[in-house]
Amino acid sequence: MSYKIDPNKCVSCGACAGACPMAAIALAAGLSPEAPVARSLGEVLLAKGGKYEIKKDLCANCGMCVALCPMAAIAKDEKKEQ
Numbered sequence: 001m002s003y004k005i006d007p008n009k010c011v012s013c014g015a016c017a018g019a020c021p022m023a024a025i026a027l028a029a030g031l032s033p034e035a036p037v038a039r040s041l042g043e044v045l046l047a048k049g050g051k052y053e054i055k056k057d058l059c060a061n062c063g064m065c066v067a068l069c070p071m072a073a074i075a076k077d078e079k080k081e082q
Helices: 015-019 038-048 064-068
Strands: 002-005 025-027 052-054 074-077
Touching: 002 052, 015 025, 015 064, 064 074
Parallel strands: none
Antiparallel strands: 002 074, 025 052
């Protein structure tokens, strides 16, 4: 089992990345945060098209990101891994 982030629901607030004990959640496309305040950070990332992604090889499947995402943008990925 693994998790996935719905890019249509994600507002790039960073709550999931901050909650992940394995540091398995990072900005997609190599973007880096530039604003010091979380609200501003989300606005900067959205303006750049920045979204977060889960690195499946680092994810421990603990579900902390799901519990803390304010937009319910993270869910179990039901696809069978090969």
